Amino acid sequence: MIEANVLVIDDDDDILLSAKLFLKQHFSQVITCKSPKEINVLLSRNEIDIILLDMNYQKGVSDGREGLYWLEHILSIDKDYVVILMTAYGNVELAVQAIKKGATDFILKPWENEKLFATLSAASKLRQSNKKVKKLEKIHSSLQKDINRKFEHIIGHSEPIKQLQNTLIKVAPTDANVLILGENGTGKQVFAYELHQLSQRKNQIFMHVDLGALNENLFESELFGYAKGAFTDAKDDKPGRFEMAEGGTIFLDEIGNLSLPLQAKLLSVIQNRTVNRLGESKERKINVRLITATNMPLNEMVAKGTFRQDLLFRINTVELFLPGLAERGDDILLLASHFLNTFSSKYHKSNLSLDHKAEHMLLNYQWPGNVRELQHVIERAVIMSDGLKISASDLQLSPQKFGGTNQVVQTDMGLEEMEKLMVQKAIDKHKGNISRAANDLGLTRAALYRRIEKFNL
Numbered sequence: 001m002i003e004a005n006v007l008v009i010d011d012d013d014d015i016l017l018s019a020k021l022f023l024k025q026h027f028s029q030v031i032t033c034k035s036p037k038e039i040n041v042l043l044s045r046n047e048i049d050i051i052l053l054d055m056n057y058q059k060g061v062s063d064g065r066e067g068l069y070w071l072e073h074i075l076s077i078d079k080d081y082v083v084i085l086m087t088a089y090g091n092v093e094l095a096v097q098a099i100k101k102g103a104t105d106f107i108l109k110p111w112e113n114e115k116l117f118a119t120l121s122a123a124s125k126l127r128q129s130n131k132k133v134k135k136l137e138k139i140h141s142s143l144q145k146d147i148n149r150k151f152e153h154i155i156g157h158s159e160p161i162k163q164l165q166n167t168l169i170k171v172a173p174t175d176a177n178v179l180i181l182g183e184n185g186t187g188k189q190v191f192a193y194e195l196h197q198l199s200q201r202k203n204q205i206f207m208h209v210d211l212g213a214l215n216e217n218l219f220e221s222e223l224f225g226y227a228k229g230a231f232t233d234a235k236d237d238k239p240g241r242f243e244m245a246e247g248g249t250i251f252l253d254e255i256g257n258l259s260l261p262l263q264a265k266l267l268s269v270i271q272n273r274t275v276n277r278l279g280e281s282k283e284r285k286i287n288v289r290l291i292t293a294t295n296m297p298l299n300e301m302v303a304k305g306t307f308r309q310d311l312l313f314r315i316n317t318v319e320l321f322l323p324g325l326a327e328r329g330d331d332i333l334l335l336a337s338h339f340l341n342t343f344s345s346k347y348h349k350s351n352l353s354l355d356h357k358a359e360h361m362l363l364n365y366q367w368p369g370n371v372r373e374l375q376h377v378i379e380r381a382v383i384m385s386d387g388l389k390i391s392a393s394d395l396q397l398s399p400q401k402f403g404g405t406n407q408v409v410q411t412d413m414g415l416e417e418m419e420k421l422m423v424q425k426a427i428d429k430h431k432g433n434i435s436r437a438a439n440d441l442g443l444t445r446a447a448l449y450r451r452i453e454k455f456n457l
């Protein structure tokens with residue numbers, strides 16, 4: 001039995017019946033229809049591989065023009081359909097014309113069953129290889145998208161970011177598995193890519209897989225691939241993401257979202273460094289660098305039994321913790337100015353800069369959405385700005401998300417009040433430790449004491 005769905009279109013009931021009786025012995029599905037006008041509906045509802053199309057439908061007409069018209073129509077829906085034309089009037093010129101227009105083959109009526117079978121089985125092979133090429137093109141274009149994606153380089157000079165960069169330099173050339181932890185929008189993807197760029201695999205693929213976006217059913221086929229026939233839709237062999245990343249780096253994002261059964265499957269791949277495609281017993285060796293990331297508290301999850309300890313031990317040979325943006329001091333302004341440049345040029349607004357009040361606001365905001373939120377805030381401000389300066393009110397920051405003092409910052413707050421708030425915030429943060437608070441604010445202890453006195457804190 002050949003795995004192919006055949007659609008036969010002919011206005012003659014006898015032809016349809018005899019075609020169906022014969023073809024269904026050899027092909028997985030045979031659909032017949034009397035009028036080509038039904039083509040659109042039939043093709044949209046069924047996965048058709050081969051179309052056997054009559055050339056003439058009106059009584060007494062035998063010039064084949066109708067067949068040519070419908071052939072063009074079918075190929076305009078999808079140029080990869082395999083169409084075989086049939087006519088009772090053997091006409092070489094018509095056959096040549098049809099082939100020129102994209103028909104795969106031509107058959108004369110009345111047909112010999114062996115000839116019909118041979119033509120259709122050759123056509124089904126062509127269809128299979130067309131489908132394979134299409135699938136490979138899809139894989140290629142999805143990989144190409146990954147390859148061409150623009151990644152930011154890490155921006156930041158704050159102490160925690162400097163330390164992280166030093167760690168990256170040490171860890172990158174090794175093949176150690178790295179787990180990146182941090183809240184949403186802290187730049188886990190940016191760090192993962194930098195790690196790849198600093199490694200010896202930098203000229204190979206960096207494969208990003210968002211595990212949070214894969215449901216239970218897709219997980220295995222997407223990551224490990226499948227063999228033909230593994231499930232109903234598995235018409236061809238397909239390599240998974242691990243195999244596609246061969247020689248390079250695979251970045252499994254949102255690993256904290258994996259269910260326990262999927263954690264077990266992933267663990268076995270990481271332990272054995274082999275994958276089994278679904279529906280296949282053959283073990284395939286893989287050579288990939290593993291980087292994982294999550295914003296979830298994996299240690300707590302281990303304690304609660306929702307994340308496997310053995311998997312955690314496998315993935316966290318080195319652990320990087322990315323601090324929230326609010327912990328990065330002046331990096332906020334560095335990043336803001338970077339985004340300002342990016343969006344100014346994107347929206348054709350030159351020389352935009354932040355005024356002092358706006359800078360103070362950015363430095364005092366809590367940034368629950370971290371760098372991603374800053375990026376959005378600056379983009380919006382660039383779009384809304386009228387002049388050359390971005391003001392505090394252009395930023396549209398939520399007043400509830402300022403400082404740790406429960407004080408609400410108004411967008412029309414004066415510099416003095418803002419300074420008072422920053423001082424209070426630093427003191428609260430360091431639980432009254434003046435040296436540390438002064439250090440954070442970039443002041444000497446004496447200067448900080450003067451302000452405490454001035455603001456009556």
Ligand SMILES: Nc1ncnc2c1ncn2[C@@H]1O[C@H](COP(=O)(O)OP(=O)(O)OP(=O)(O)O)[C@@H](O)[C@H]1O
Pocket residue numbers: 151152153154155156182183184185186187188189190191295371372375
């Ligand atoms: N240090 C940085 N330098 C430059 N750009 C950064 C930095 N950190 C983050 N970004 C930018 O901020 C945005 C969010 O970063 P990214 O997607 O890496 O965060 P994430 O931690 O992976 O987020 P999520 O957990 O939501 O997936 C991206 O556009 C990224 O380019």
